Amino acid sequence: MKKESVPLRIYRFYLEGFKEMTLGKTLWTIILIKLFIMFFVLKLFFFPNFLGKFESKHEKQDYVSNELIHRAITP
16 A cells, blocks of 8 residues: 655645534635735725836835835934
């Protein structure tokens, strides 16, 4: 009998574990929905694209450097 490789055994371990889950599938669904809300929906509201209004890389660099200098000077 040939012994399976370690990555294959790990893969099968998790595959069988997820197949046998009942409550776990619901919990994983809730976790994935929460991650979606955190990374996609909240990003739209709290992290606007300030650099999208600049066309060239040089303009973006100037804007960032000026903001860093201005924020370091003013308390």
